[in-house]
Each structure stands twice: as structure tokens, then as C-alpha cells.
Amino acid sequence: MCGLEGCKPENAGAIEELIISVIRDVADNGVAYEKVAAVLHQLELSQREVKGDGYPYGLQLILEGLSAAIHRGDPVALLNIDPVLDQLRQEIKDPNFIKSLARGLLVNNPHRVRLVMSPDPGLSAAEQRAEADRLEALRITLSGEEKQKIIQQAKNLSARQESEDDPEILPKVGTEDVPAHLTIPEGTNKKTDIAPLTFFGQGTNGIAYQQIITHLPALDSSEISSLPLYTRCLTELGVGDRDYLATQSWQDAVSGGINATTSIRGTTSDIQALAGYFTLSGKSLSRNHKQLTDLIKQTFSNVRFDELERIRDLIAQDRARAEQSVTGNGHVLAMSAACSGMSPVAAMSHELRGLEGILSLKRLDDSLNEPDIAKRVVDGFASIHKKIIHAPRQFFLIGEPRDQETLQQDILEAWQGDNTPEDKGDNFSLPSIRKQIKQFWVTSTQVNFCAKAYPTVPVDHKDAAALSVLGGFLRNGYLHRAIREQGGAYGGGAGQDSDIGAFRFYSYRDPRLVETLHDFDKSIDWLLNEKHDPRQLEEAILGVISGIDKPGSPAGEAKKAFYSSLFGRTPEQRRDFRRRVLEVTLHDLVQAGETYLKPELASIAVISNTETQKRLGDLGLQVKHL
Numbered sequence: 001m002c003g004l005e006g007c008k009p010e011n012a013g014a015i016e017e018l019i020i021s022v023i024r025d026v027a028d029n030g031v032a033y034e035k036v037a038a039v040l041h042q043l044e045l046s047q048r049e050v051k052g053d054g055y056p057y058g059l060q061l062i063l064e065g066l067s068a069a070i071h072r073g074d075p076v077a078l079l080n081i082d083p084v085l086d087q088l089r090q091e092i093k094d095p096n097f098i099k100s101l102a103r104g105l106l107v108n109n110p111h112r113v114r115l116v117m118s119p120d121p122g123l124s125a126a127e128q129r130a131e132a133d134r135l136e137a138l139r140i141t142l143s144g145e146e147k148q149k150i151i152q153q154a155k156n157l158s159a160r161q162e163s164e165d166d167p168e169i170l171p172k173v174g175t176e177d178v179p180a181h182l183t184i185p186e187g188t189n190k191k192t193d194i195a196p197l198t199f200f201g202q203g204t205n206g207i208a209y210q211q212i213i214t215h216l217p218a219l220d221s222s223e224i225s226s227l228p229l230y231t232r233c234l235t236e237l238g239v240g241d242r243d244y245l246a247t248q249s250w251q252d253a254v255s256g257g258i259n260a261t262t263s264i265r266g267t268t269s270d271i272q273a274l275a276g277y278f279t280l281s282g283k284s285l286s287r288n289h290k291q292l293t294d295l296i297k298q299t300f301s302n303v304r305f306d307e308l309e310r311i312r313d314l315i316a317q318d319r320a321r322a323e324q325s326v327t328g329n330g331h332v333l334a335m336s337a338a339c340s341g342m343s344p345v346a347a348m349s350h351e352l353r354g355l356e357g358i359l360s361l362k363r364l365d366d367s368l369n370e371p372d373i374a375k376r377v378v379d380g381f382a383s384i385h386k387k388i389i390h391a392p393r394q395f396f397l398i399g400e401p402r403d404q405e406t407l408q409q410d411i412l413e414a415w416q417g418d419n420t421p422e423d424k425g426d427n428f429s430l431p432s433i434r435k436q437i438k439q440f441w442v443t444s445t446q447v448n449f450c451a452k453a454y455p456t457v458p459v460d461h462k463d464a465a466a467l468s469v470l471g472g473f474l475r476n477g478y479l480h481r482a483i484r485e486q487g488g489a490y491g492g493g494a495g496q497d498s499d500i501g502a503f504r505f506y507s508y509r510d511p512r513l514v515e516t517l518h519d520f521d522k523s524i525d526w527l528l529n530e531k532h533d534p535r536q537l538e539e540a541i542l543g544v545i546s547g548i549d550k551p552g553s554p555a556g557e558a559k560k561a562f563y564s565s566l567f568g569r570t571p572e573q574r575r576d577f578r579r580r581v582l583e584v585t586l587h588d589l590v591q592a593g594e595t596y597l598k599p600e601l602a603s604i605a606v607i608s609n610t611e612t613q614k615r616l617g618d619l620g621l622q623v624k625h626l
Helices: 009-029 033-048 057-070 075-079 082-091 096-107 123-141 144-162 221-234 244-254 286-302 308-339 344-353 355-367 371-389 401-414 464-486 514-529 534-549 554-566 571-582 586-596 610-616
Strands: 188-190 197-201 207-215 258-266 274-285 393-399 438-443 448-455 491-497 502-510 603-609 622-625
Touching: 009 096, 033 082, 033 244, 033 274, 057 075, 144 464, 197 401, 197 554, 207 286, 207 401, 207 554, 221 258, 221 308, 221 344, 221 371, 244 286, 258 286, 258 344, 274 286, 274 554, 286 401, 308 344, 308 355, 308 371, 308 438, 308 448, 308 502, 308 603, 344 355, 355 371, 393 401, 393 554, 438 610, 448 514, 464 491, 464 502, 464 514, 464 534, 464 571, 464 586, 491 514, 502 514, 514 586, 534 571, 534 586, 554 571, 603 610
Parallel strands: 197 393, 438 603, 438 622
Antiparallel strands: 188 197, 207 274, 207 393, 258 274, 448 502, 448 603, 491 502
């Protein structure tokens, strides 16, 4: 399969011809041995890496082997590709190997389908009209007895939804089953002439992970607005004498890819205070760690910002990806907007990666053909980078314990003579903020995303544990039934974010809007005025604990431990918060609701479409068009 998105349907023929011409060129001229070898290198990396931060690794392996198992194949052979890689390393030495594959499997293959998918903006409305017409035609044919039967079925369904299930019919896990101790990996710290270096010895199956981390320096407003684009472009551009294509080939040959990120979080005791770090990271087979170190150092020291067309392409790609994210990630964007007045980190997240960020990205992409604006973007990247490379730095390594000395030595040799800069500048900061948000975002979505948020407290506050449990308590006890089962939304819930000091309600792909906002309020009334079963509290506590205790990959757990400590979430602090979660009572939940979930404190953000906005009006919200 090969395809493009964001194209005009009338260009389908030209796109198909372009794809076929590339395949023919490969069949005639082959692919350079170095590029094929790099592909095999990537296959080995993907085979060796122990994943599992977002999905259990064992289950991943089972699903990978499932296709072979259901067709009476050998799932173990499918997972063990080492013998296949050994064979392919010999076969690719033949210059005709790739040529023959391209010719036999593709060029001479008579079976080919071109599929063009074009969006229909009127599809949802047409489907609703068709459904309404079908139901009206059906209603006309119903007898009085049949109508009464449908009414009774609706009453029965409502009664069933309101009824309580018997929890005793299922196996039960209780708080007494929760382990007393939270296991957190520990690293070793080493002071060197180059920079501080932290190493975590983990079972990585022969893969090394390396990061260079700097304090995020003070940036002006234009630099802050360019920060996500800078990190996006940094590892996609040329380095030194190499252009971006040659640099990509270099990355593939020696690493599993490198990327740049920034991390900005509020402190554990004050959401208006914050800390920020820049990270340039990569991974490789342990035997290639020296080459990975050189790649990271050269990228950090000699990245090029003169490839303007490449930067334009990357920004256009980001715009397309951001616009498409609204329908799949709208509840997160709505929550980000609703919380944007509660802390500096929340405001920055909304302005750079939220709905305001998408709006700014569209404007920038539309104006990049103007030379002055393009030059301003490039100059902004260079200005940010200059400040970062002169900020205090440290190194972070994860690898097999037996490889510790070798991996550390690779870094010391590569960076010899390039000592950590003295801290001569201010660290990154943002102004304090606390204001209510009332926004109605209009875009092309056919469904609604609703969010309501309340200002709360940071993680070290005595009420943070109760608020964290309260999210699951409201979701399980009220919101799931009201918003998903009865309201028809794909999902809905609530939760506390102690990094920004906010308690958020949300709905996902929701056919309703005003009614859902009212359901958020009704869930608070339910909390404060109804009698609750202790079992509901236990379930909510276990939900929070399962998130805390959820196992990750060996490398993922090391990264979480390192960055948590970097931002003040030490092992002692994390274990203390976990203990406080286990001690939450029903009284604590009611008290937290009374204290923080007051109607006059609520911020609201919804994402909908023009038709809904015209039908409902602005609802007292500021209307913004995406």
C-alpha cells in the first residue's frame, strides 16, 4: 500500500503515476546497499525493543503472533526474526535482489486498486434526514398496540439503566490486595568534567537510550510561540555538511530515530510556579551507541536552519495533522481550552498545542510564502537554539547494567573539551494567571466536545488525593450512565490534573451539548446529596492506584522515575501521594466537591459546528472560529 492524504481527488491519476514511476525506477536501478542495510537495522531495533508503556508488552507479542496462529502457522517463528535478518543480510549483497522484488511483486503484478476517498460535508445531515424519514414511515404503519409496546420498552430500558448491578457476581479485587510498596527504579549519578550524568541499569534487550537535557532558558513571547515548531523541526533538518535527506539516512543507519521535546510542569506545591527542560533524545542498539552519541552531539551543535523549503513542508504537515486531530482528540482540546485560565502551564499548552495553537499554526502556514515571515521563523529557531546550547546541561542514559561503563565512556569521549556552560541567564518563566474561560469553538466537526473545569490544587495539597479519586467516583457512579448510555456520547468523564490545578469534566463525540453541560452539574448534585455505597469509593480508589502502579517498559519506567524526580516528584513524594489516595474517605470526596466544584467558579469550553451554534446561539460564551 502507498498513499497520500490531503490531496485533491482530480489529482488521483497523477499521484498513481508518480507512485508507479518510483516503483519502476527501483525495479530498473535498485536501491543503494547502505539504505537497504539501514532498513534491516530498523527491523532489528523494532524486534529487540521491549515496549509496553501504553500497551502491555506481552499482549503486543500475542497479537503479533495471532495472524500466524489462526492460519496454522508458527507464531514463535513470526516473532523470532533473527534468522530471517541473518538471511537477508546475505541476500541484499546481491544488487539484483531489490530489483527483482520490485519487478516480480509490483511492476508485473496485474492486481492493483486505486481508492479515492473524498469527504462529504453534508453526509451527517443527510444520514440524519434519511433516518428521520425512515422512522416517520415506520411510525405511520404502527398500530396503537405496537406504539404502546415501544413506549413500554423505553421505560424498561430507562429502569434498567437506573438499576444497580449486583457486584458480588464478579471476582473482586479490593484495597487489601494493593501492594504496600510502590517499586520505582533507581539510577546512579556521576559528576564528570563534561556534565552530570545519570545512568539507569534496566533490562533493555541490548538497546541503549541516551538523552541530553538542558534547563529551558528564558524566552521572549515570539520565541515561546515558535517553541513547538522548533522542537518539531530540529531533528528533521540537515546537520553540518549533510542536507536533511542525508541526515535522515544517517539517523536510520545508526539509531532508532532522535527527537527533541520540551517539558514544562508546575511545582508540587504551587501551580503558578514552574520548571522547564529541553531534551534531545535517541536510541540505538548498544553496539551502535558510539555512533548515536556522535549523531546527537552533531545535531545539538551543528543543526542547519537554512533549509527553508523543508521547514515549510514540516509546518504544512503539522497543520494538516493538527486540523485532523480535532475530531479524534476534541475532548482533550476542549479541556485544554477550559483550563487555560488556571495556570501558566495550562495557558501555554492551550496557546501552543491546543485550539489557539491550531489557529496560530493555520495563520502561519498561510503566510509562509511571504519572505519576511519565513525569515522571522528561521531567525526565531536560531535564536532559541543558541540559548539552549548555552544553557546548563546533563546526560541521561538507560541500558543493560553490564554496558554502563562503555556507554558512559562513549559520552565522555565525544563531548571531551565541551564542558557544561555556566548558568549566566535566567530560567524559563511565565506570568501567573487565574481567570474564567467561556468559549464556544466553531469548526467542521459533526459532533460536539464539551468541557467544564474548576480551579483546584497542586499535588502536594492535602485535598489532591481526594480530587484524584473523585474523578473516577463521578465517572463510574453518574457520568458514564448519563452521558454515554443515556446521552449517546462516545464517552465522558471527569478527572483531576494536579500539574495545572484543575478538575475537568468532558464528553467525547457527543450528539448533545447543553444537556451534557447540565449533566456535569447534576453529577455534583448527586455527589453532595445522595447516599453512596463504600464499594463505589473502593472502585474509584483502585482506579487511581491502577494508574499509579501500572507497569511500563524497562526504559519507560526509568524515564518516568528520572523526569518525575527532575520536577520534584521524588520517589518519596510519589509514594506518599499513593498512600494518601488509599486513605481517601467518602467524607473527603464530599468535602472536596463542596470546596472546589462551585458553579460560580466553572470555566466552559465546547467544540461544535456552525449549525449547532446558529440553533443554540452563543450560550453566553465567546464564539471563536477554528
